[in-house]
Amino acid sequence: MDGMDASSDQVIAEMLEMGFEYANVVQALKAVGPSTHSAVEFILNNAGRNSGRTSPASVNNSKFHKGSEKGLRKRDLASSHSVSYVRQSSILDHLRATNESTKRKTDTVLGVPFSRLEVPSGNVEEAKEPLCDMDVDSNILSGNCKVDSLDELDGSSHWEQRASNLLQEHFGFSCLKSFQKEALIAWVTHKDCLVLAATGSGKSLCFQIPALLSGKVVVVISPLISLMHDQCLKLARHGISACFLGSGQPDNTVEQKAMRGMYSIVYVCPETVLRLIEPLQKLAKSHGIALFAIDEVHCVSKWGHDFRPDYRRLSALRENFSASKLEFLKFDVPLVALTATATNLVREDVLKSLHMSKETKIVLTSFFRPNLRFIVRHSKTSSSSYGKDFHELVELYGKTQKSVDKKKEFIPEESHDVFNSSDASRICEVDSLSPYDLDGDQDDYSEGDNSVLHSRSTSGSINGKELSVEYLENDIDVFQSVDDWDVACGEFCGQPSQKEWKLSEIVDPPNKSEERLRLLKEPLERGPTIIYVPTRKETLNIAKYLCECGVKVAAYNASLPKSHLRRVHKDFHENTLEVVVATVAFGMGIDKLNVRRIIHYGWPQSLEAYYQEAGRAGRDGKLADCILYANLSREPSLLPSHRSEDQLKHAYVMLSDCFRYGMNTSSCRAETLVKYFGEDFQNEKCLICDVCVDGPPQMQNLREEACTLLQAIAENYGQSSDVDGLYDGDIHFDPQARRIKGRLSLNMVVRKIREQSQKFLTTEMLWWRGLARVMEQKGYIREGDCKSHVQIKYPEPTKVGLEFVKSNSEQALYVYPEADMVLAAKSNHSKPYSSFSDWGKGWADPEIRRQRLQRMQLNRKPHMLSSPRKSHKRKAVRVKPDLRTCRGRLAAKLSKPT
Numbered sequence: 001m002d003g004m005d006a007s008s009d010q011v012i013a014e015m016l017e018m019g020f021e022y023a024n025v026v027q028a029l030k031a032v033g034p035s036t037h038s039a040v041e042f043i044l045n046n047a048g049r050n051s052g053r054t055s056p057a058s059v060n061n062s063k064f065h066k067g068s069e070k071g072l073r074k075r076d077l078a079s080s081h082s083v084s085y086v087r088q089s090s091i092l093d094h095l096r097a098t099n100e101s102t103k104r105k106t107d108t109v110l111g112v113p114f115s116r117l118e119v120p121s122g123n124v125e126e127a128k129e130p131l132c133d134m135d136v137d138s139n140i141l142s143g144n145c146k147v148d149s150l151d152e153l154d155g156s157s158h159w160e161q162r163a164s165n166l167l168q169e170h171f172g173f174s175c176l177k178s179f180q181k182e183a184l185i186a187w188v189t190h191k192d193c194l195v196l197a198a199t200g201s202g203k204s205l206c207f208q209i210p211a212l213l214s215g216k217v218v219v220v221i222s223p224l225i226s227l228m229h230d231q232c233l234k235l236a237r238h239g240i241s242a243c244f245l246g247s248g249q250p251d252n253t254v255e256q257k258a259m260r261g262m263y264s265i266v267y268v269c270p271e272t273v274l275r276l277i278e279p280l281q282k283l284a285k286s287h288g289i290a291l292f293a294i295d296e297v298h299c300v301s302k303w304g305h306d307f308r309p310d311y312r313r314l315s316a317l318r319e320n321f322s323a324s325k326l327e328f329l330k331f332d333v334p335l336v337a338l339t340a341t342a343t344n345l346v347r348e349d350v351l352k353s354l355h356m357s358k359e360t361k362i363v364l365t366s367f368f369r370p371n372l373r374f375i376v377r378h379s380k381t382s383s384s385s386y387g388k389d390f391h392e393l394v395e396l397y398g399k400t401q402k403s404v405d406k407k408k409e410f411i412p413e414e415s416h417d418v419f420n421s422s423d424a425s426r427i428c429e430v431d432s433l434s435p436y437d438l439d440g441d442q443d444d445y446s447e448g449d450n451s452v453l454h455s456r457s458t459s460g461s462i463n464g465k466e467l468s469v470e471y472l473e474n475d476i477d478v479f480q481s482v483d484d485w486d487v488a489c490g491e492f493c494g495q496p497s498q499k500e501w502k503l504s505e506i507v508d509p510p511n512k513s514e515e516r517l518r519l520l521k522e523p524l525e526r527g528p529t530i531i532y533v534p535t536r537k538e539t540l541n542i543a544k545y546l547c548e549c550g551v552k553v554a555a556y557n558a559s560l561p562k563s564h565l566r567r568v569h570k571d572f573h574e575n576t577l578e579v580v581v582a583t584v585a586f587g588m589g590i591d592k593l594n595v596r597r598i599i600h601y602g603w604p605q606s607l608e609a610y611y612q613e614a615g616r617a618g619r620d621g622k623l624a625d626c627i628l629y630a631n632l633s634r635e636p637s638l639l640p641s642h643r644s645e646d647q648l649k650h651a652y653v654m655l656s657d658c659f660r661y662g663m664n665t666s667s668c669r670a671e672t673l674v675k676y677f678g679e680d681f682q683n684e685k686c687l688i689c690d691v692c693v694d695g696p697p698q699m700q701n702l703r704e705e706a707c708t709l710l711q712a713i714a715e716n717y718g719q720s721s722d723v724d725g726l727y728d729g730d731i732h733f734d735p736q737a738r739r740i741k742g743r744l745s746l747n748m749v750v751r752k753i754r755e756q757s758q759k760f761l762t763t764e765m766l767w768w769r770g771l772a773r774v775m776e777q778k779g780y781i782r783e784g785d786c787k788s789h790v791q792i793k794y795p796e797p798t799k800v801g802l803e804f805v806k807s808n809s810e811q812a813l814y815v816y817p818e819a820d821m822v823l824a825a826k827s828n829h830s831k832p833y834s835s836f837s838d839w840g841k842g843w844a845d846p847e848i849r850r851q852r853l854q855r856m857q858l859n860r861k862p863h864m865l866s867s868p869r870k871s872h873k874r875k876a877v878r879v880k881p882d883l884r885t886c887r888g889r890l891a892a893k894l895s896k897p898t
């Protein structure tokens with residue numbers, strides 16, 4: 001190095017570290033002097049001709065290090081694209097091996113991403129040499145799409161070894177999980193693949209490995225910017241270059257670069273991928289597209305819980321990237337679709353909507369998450385129950401000292417006024433339209449979206465603001481828009497982590513019961529908590545409450561400032577936050593290993609949503625709690641959303657399934673959940689959920705009550721004795737006609753029973769509702785209304801039911817009481833409900849009789865109940881001036897002698 005001093009040596013060492021060739025570095029230093037930045041700039045400015053680029057993936061791949069730069073140059077030449085990857089000299093490898101720590105420091109200090117480093121190659125002669133000792137076939141890396149890369153992998157077991165090496169090198173994992181391997185086999189053999197695997201099981205690797213293995217680009221379609229951002233950051237840490245595109249992308253050069261094949265993995269939302277069809281076709285030709293991955297693919301289906309209309313248009317991928325359309329392709333670019341929450345209906349819809357091939361491989365793993373402890377607890381889920389419900393959390397995280405500063409730290413300033421005004425508490429009042437109204441008639445209960453809105457909007461006004469549709473829509477976090485997030489960082493270039501890769505603690509789930517029992521004995525670690533609530537305001541209310549108790553908490557909903565949302569993500573990932581109170585906007589796919597508790601505060605809208613959100617707990621395989629606090633004394637209602645009639649019906653079915661999950665007292669929770677997704681539960685029970693641990697309530701012989709209810713229902717139809725005549729099981733009455741006939745709702749049926757039988761005078765409506773569900777499950781009654789309801793509303797007897805009444809058998813009907821029946825019994829007697837005989841006896845006691853009559857009176861005049869809901873209604877009515885009274889007062893005033 002003639003004429004170069006010590007500082008030049010330093011710069012050369014740094015630049016070699018960065019991946020530049022020695023000759024180019026020396027040339028640059030001669031031109032601009034010993035300044036790293038100037039030298040880099042010099043090289044980049046001269047990179048126009050025959051530029052070269054270092055692939056971060058290849059830089060990190062020791063297998064690649066064995067290869068010569070010549071080999072890669074050959075690949076560059078083979079590619080018709082001007083951008084090419086350049087392997088760096090062995091000096092670099094040597095330095096990397098001997099001075100790892102310096103290298104990392106350099107990477108960080110300079111902050112120049114590998115993929116930005118374009119160097120003039122110049123060495124055309126070298127480039128002609130074969131890629132002799134590379135593990136990956138030159139054709140695979142070349143991007144020469146006439147020779148399909150997967151072809152070369154076909155039938156070869158070498159790819160498995162390569163995949164394992166890459167897995168170890170980039171992620172630190174010792175082996176692929178079997179479902180990951182199956183998905184990769186599908187890809188290697190050019191097949192489409194639908195991967196259905198539990199949350200946190202590692203689905204992402206099914207599309208990340210193909211990018212590393214083939215050297216081509218993998219395009220991932222994802223529904224949320226925050227999720228894309230999260231994944232890109234992670235990939236960068238694992239030495240894989242990635243970017244996301246769309247209006248949320250702050251750097252407008254990234255799209256162009258992505259279309260030139262400069263990132264191994266490109267994340268896009270459906271809208272963007274559809275806009276980029278043409279550039280992507282060019283990319284497929286010039287560089288190669290290994291795979292289209294459609295993540296969170298349940299969004300495709302109208303029957304899923306997060307339907308996104310744009311996802312349905314993704315069939316365009318199959319049409320535009322098929323071998324019949326693009327003559328340079330030998331095979332269609334494979335599709336891999338991935339989700340953790342898809343029922344059979346959703347799966348079929350996905351396959352059809354995306355035009356996935358008939359040979360699509362379906363990789364299905366158990367949805368069972370053995371370390372998750374599912375619990376359901378009754379709560380009013382209003383501000384009045386925070387103290388009781390969050391007591392344990394406060395104990396766990398709370399400090400004794402209340403800190404106003406902390407509040408400022410974790411709640412965005414823009415939201416302080418909400419806390420300071422009385423709005424929050426008032427809104428809480430309105431949202432808690434759920435007093436323990438055991439006998440409240442729900443005849444006015446929601447029949448559809450509009451009536452949900454209507455019934456809520458008549459509840460009152462807040463600061464003069466009527467609870468209009470708009471107000472409620474604002475109140476509820478409908479899915480966060482895909483671009484409703486901003487990020488500071490534009491691209492994510494593969495950079496090795498600052499710390500050594502550690503083998504993940506995640507293991508394939510233990511299935512043996514002893515192992516699960518051992519899990520149960522383990523204390524629940526402190527780790528972070530996410531509380532999911534249905535409305536934006538509730539995020540603020542609960543965050544405020546916990547903050548005042550000294551918990552490090554943040555609210556998260558789509559209406560909060562983006563800077564705040566970004567910060568919450570960051571703090572949450574860095575364990576600075578203990579609790580995040582969020583709406584659904586705290587996106588799916590959040591992959592944080594140590595989340596210990598997922599609390600749902602209020603009914604989720606579906607079991608899919610519930611399981612998806614609960615699945616963010618315990619990704620490290622250690623015990624984690626998933627607690628659902630719900631008001632078990634009331635039916636949940638649908639949150640407003642734009643739905644077609646079909647979708648509305650389906651939404652009710654999903655909500656109803658969720659409700660039934662909560663009301664169930666006798667089936668293992670995990671079993672119910674996995675069965676919901678069509679899986680045969682292999683284990684007898686999970687052994688750790690509340691039902692498994694506490695056991696179901698005592699069974700009760702409810703034959704008499706069931707017969708009474710059935711009789712009353714049948715009487716309404718006047719056919720209790722004519723079983724064969726009308727109830728042949730196939731006959732469906734015109735619902736309209738039945739309405740005219742004066743069909744009775746369940747509430748009316750119960751009132752009739754009370755009138756007819758003293759014995760059942762004090763039996764709560766809540767109790768009968770539970771029994772109606774039990775009887776529906778047994779096939780004795782069914783819903784007679786054409787509309788959907790969360791639970792049976794207009795019961796009609798079935799043939800089996802009528803036969804049950806008709807048979808005068810004394811045979812007992814033992815059932816497990818549902819959660820609402822247990823609640824009703826507790827509230828009535830303060831001791832477990834056993835049979836009605838005690839109640840009957842109670843009437844002889846004058847005091848009991850007096851109390852019961854008093855309660856009956858109250859029940860008959862629901863407006864007299866001093867519940868918050870009712871009082872609020874009254875307040876709301878009072879706000880409206882009664883014109884007649886006003887006029888009367890005015891007249892009186894005018895007539896008063898002055």
Ligand SMILES: Nc1ncnc2c1ncn2[C@@H]1O[C@H](COP(=O)(O)OP(=O)(O)OP(=O)(O)O)[C@@H](O)[C@H]1O
Pocket residue numbers: 171173174175176177180197198199200201202203204205339340504506507588589590591615619
């Ligand atoms: N073969 C493996 N061995 C060990 N750990 C793995 C393996 N594959 C993936 N993991 C780890 O599993 C965790 C979850 O991975 P990932 O985010 O891909 O889950 P997912 O299935 O996509 O979950 P979700 O449905 O919530 O999106 C990650 O931290 C990942 O590093």
Ligand SMILES: [Mg+2]
Pocket residue numbers: 203204295589
């Ligand atoms: Mg995922």
